[in-house]
Amino acid sequence: MNHGASLRLLKYFDALASTLNYHKAAERLFISQPALSAAIRQLESHIGGRLFERDTHSVALTVLGREWLPHVRKALHEVEAAFDVVENLVGSAQIRVGYLTGMGADLLFELLDGVEKSLPKLSLEITEYDFSDPTVGLRSGACEIALLRLPVDVPDLESVVVAKESWVACLPRTHRFADRAQLHIGELLDEPIVVAPQSAGVWRDYWMASDVRDGKPANVAAEAATYEAETTMVSRGVGISFTTSSLTRLYDRPGIRFVPIVDRPASVTAVAWRPNRLSAGGRQVVRYMLRRVPRTSQRRS
Structure with missing residues (x-):
C-alpha cells in the first residue's frame, strides 16, 4: 500500500471512529457510504484485524480500534504539522489549476476566493479545458489541480465532490x-x-x-x-x-x-488531483479549497 493511500485510509478510520456512523462519516469525508465501507475493509485487511464491530443498528470500536486510535490521531496531527511547516518554507511558485469548459468557472472562483491573500507566495495559472480532455490536464500533468466532472480515466486520482447535478x-x-x-x-x-x-x-x-x-x-x-x-x-x-x-x-x-x-x-463535480504529482504549493492550494468545500458541497443545479 502506497503512502498516499495509507494516509487516506487513516483519515477514514479517524472520521468513522469520531462519529460511529457510516452516513455521518461519509458526509464529513465527501464520499459515498459504500466507498467508506470498502476503505475500512481494506484498512482492516491491511493491518490484519477488525477495527469496528458493526450490525444493522450500531457501530462500535473493537479493542484493537480503541487502542490504535490515539496513535492514528497523533500521526495525522504530525502530518498536518509537517504541511504547516512546509507552507512557511516553500518559496514563490506557480500552481496550474484547470477547469472544464462551461461548468467550472463560477464554482472554481468560489473555491479559490481569497487564495491570493491567504497564500501570497503562490501564483495560480488557471486554464479552461474542453471535452477533448475532460481530465483537465491531470492525465498529462499539464495541471496539478482540476475542477472536473467524474468519471475520468486518470490513475491514482483523488477527488472531493463539491456539487451534484441531475x-x-x-x-x-x-x-x-x-x-x-x-x-x-x-x-x-x-x-x-x-x-x-x-x-x-x-x-x-x-x-x-x-x-x-x-x-x-x-x-x-x-x-x-x-x-x-x-x-x-x-x-x-x-x-x-x-x-x-x-x-x-x-x-x-x-x-x-x-x-x-x-x-x-446524479452527475458529480469534483476537485481532483494526483497526490504523487502534487507540489508543496499545490498541496497548500488543495487544502485551501477543501476548507471551503462545506460551503459548496450541498450545491445543486
Missing part, C-alpha cells in the same frame, strides 16, 4: 419529446446523439449512457468539444445530447429544449 436531455425544439415534462433514459437510446471526441475516453462513454445500452453502440451523429458546439448542433437538428441541469441556465437558446431525465444517477 441529467437532462438537450433536444431540438422541433423534437417529438421537446414538450415533455420529463423523460426516461430508455426512451432516448436510439436517438442520434452529439458526443465528446474519442479522446474523452470513459467520460465520453458516460455521457453516451453506455452503461445502459447492453453493448449496443450509440447512434453517433457528430462530435463536439464544447457546449457551444454541442448546443449549436442540437439546435440545427443534427442530434440530441445528454448533459447536466446547469446547462439550462448557461446555454439556453431558442432552438433547443432541455427536458429532465429522471432515472439517471
Whole structure:
C-alpha cells in the first residue's frame, strides 16, 4: 500500500471512529457510504484485524480500534504539522489549476476566493479545458489541480465532490419529446446523439449512457468539444445530447429544449488531483479549497 493511500485510509478510520456512523462519516469525508465501507475493509485487511464491530443498528470500536486510535490521531496531527511547516518554507511558485469548459468557472472562483491573500507566495495559472480532455490536464500533468466532472480515466486520482447535478436531455425544439415534462433514459437510446471526441475516453462513454445500452453502440451523429458546439448542433437538428441541469441556465437558446431525465444517477463535480504529482504549493492550494468545500458541497443545479 502506497503512502498516499495509507494516509487516506487513516483519515477514514479517524472520521468513522469520531462519529460511529457510516452516513455521518461519509458526509464529513465527501464520499459515498459504500466507498467508506470498502476503505475500512481494506484498512482492516491491511493491518490484519477488525477495527469496528458493526450490525444493522450500531457501530462500535473493537479493542484493537480503541487502542490504535490515539496513535492514528497523533500521526495525522504530525502530518498536518509537517504541511504547516512546509507552507512557511516553500518559496514563490506557480500552481496550474484547470477547469472544464462551461461548468467550472463560477464554482472554481468560489473555491479559490481569497487564495491570493491567504497564500501570497503562490501564483495560480488557471486554464479552461474542453471535452477533448475532460481530465483537465491531470492525465498529462499539464495541471496539478482540476475542477472536473467524474468519471475520468486518470490513475491514482483523488477527488472531493463539491456539487451534484441531475441529467437532462438537450433536444431540438422541433423534437417529438421537446414538450415533455420529463423523460426516461430508455426512451432516448436510439436517438442520434452529439458526443465528446474519442479522446474523452470513459467520460465520453458516460455521457453516451453506455452503461445502459447492453453493448449496443450509440447512434453517433457528430462530435463536439464544447457546449457551444454541442448546443449549436442540437439546435440545427443534427442530434440530441445528454448533459447536466446547469446547462439550462448557461446555454439556453431558442432552438433547443432541455427536458429532465429522471432515472439517471446524479452527475458529480469534483476537485481532483494526483497526490504523487502534487507540489508543496499545490498541496497548500488543495487544502485551501477543501476548507471551503462545506460551503459548496450541498450545491445543486
